[in-house]
Amino acid sequence: MLELNKICVSFRSERQDKIFGHTRQQVLFDISMRVEKGTCLGILGESGSGKSTMGRVLCGLLKPDSGEVQLDGVSVYASRSGRRNLQNKLSVVFQDYTTSANPRFRVKDIIGEGLMVRERREGSRLDRDKETASLLELVGLPSEFAKRFPHELSGGQLQRVCIARAVACNPEIILFDEAISSLDAHTQVQVMDLLRELKEKLGLTYIFITHDLTSITYLCDDVLFLYQGHVTEYMPVSRISQTRDEYARRLLESIVVFDADEEVAV
Numbered sequence: 343m344l345e346l347n348k349i350c351v352s353f354r355s356e357r358q359d360k361i362f363g364h365t366r367q368q369v370l371f372d373i374s375m376r377v378e379k380g381t382c383l384g385i386l387g388e389s390g391s392g393k394s395t396m397g398r399v400l401c402g403l404l405k406p407d408s409g410e411v412q413l414d415g416v417s418v419y420a421s422r423s424g425r426r427n428l429q430n431k432l433s434v435v436f437q438d439y440t441t442s443a444n445p446r447f448r449v450k451d452i453i454g455e456g457l458m459v460r461e462r463r464e465g466s467r468l469d470r471d472k473e474t475a476s477l478l479e480l481v482g483l484p485s486e487f488a489k490r491f492p493h494e495l496s497g498g499q500l501q502r503v504c505i506a507r508a509v510a511c512n513p514e515i516i517l518f519d520e521a522i523s524s525l526d527a528h529t530q531v532q533v534m535d536l537l538r539e540l541k542e543k544l545g546l547t548y549i550f551i552t553h554d555l556t557s558i559t560y561l562c563d564d565v566l567f568l569y570q571g572h573v574t575e576y577m578p579v580s581r582i583s584q585t586r587d588e589y590a591r592r593l594l595e596s597i598v599v600f601d602a603d604e605e606v607a608v
């Protein structure tokens with residue numbers, strides 16, 4: 343289980359109106375949440391609400407000003423071993439698949455990055471060609487793609503390769519930061535179907551950061567609404583239509599029609 347407890351994050355402000363010291367802009371305020379094993383948590387918010395900052399805290403890249411991140415009862419930021427524990431169990435898939443995949447690498451080398459992490463952790467060499475072929479098959483791509491460069495793939499195919507790289511190191515948790523946002527609607531659905539299938543097959547836990555409510559209702563068990571660095575709603579997706587939070591309702595109303603009884607079918 344991955345847990346955030348009263349996380350606060352601030353950044354140094356650009357407007358320096360003090361000669362000594364500096365002002366800070368707080369972007370996350372007392373964020374608490376937990377992701378149970380085998381579930382998918384969606385983090386939803388508009389641009390600048392603090393989603394990616396929260397993602398960076400969750401994956402061990404940004405130490406919060408205060409509060410605690412715990413993975414299976416071990417504090418992530420209290421010690422080096424806490425961070426290593428998280429790195430061993432968590433993979434990340436970013437939005438920008440074009441820059442997160444090295445353009446000079448072939449697909450087998452991109453997936454090889456994930457396999458290398460696993461080799462280092464397990465202390466043994468893997469049959470890289472065999473592993474790459476089975477990972478490509480897992481994400482619905484032909485094994486011949488192993489020799490291709492990123493520019494020889496479509497956006498959806500390249501994002502599948504990035505998903506294969508994330509899965510290659512045998513993670514327990516995958517964090518997706520706007521991972522499907524730059525794909526067209528049809529490809530988004532195909533990739534979401536793939537993610538659902540992988541989650542079942544490999545028993546994975548997902549954290550899915552997005553500004554798109556539709557993908558949350560398609561994939562997630564729970565949803566957390568973030569507005570200007572505050573959690574305004576945190577509930578099971580199955581009860582999303584009952585939210586009383588103004589921001590959540592505004593987002594909901596933008597994709598579904600409420601009837602007189604305020605019941606919605608999402």
Ligand SMILES: Nc1ncnc2c1ncn2[C@@H]1O[C@H](COP(=O)(O)OP(=O)(O)OP(=O)(O)O)[C@@H](O)[C@H]1O
Pocket residue numbers: 353354369387388389390391392393394395396553
């Ligand atoms: N390294 C940083 N230094 C200073 N300010 C930062 C830094 N990273 C983020 N911020 C600020 O924190 C706030 C939240 O940014 P964040 O990237 O977390 O939002 P977001 O919800 O992910 O937005 P988007 O959907 O546009 O990516 C913004 O006001 C941003 O300018």
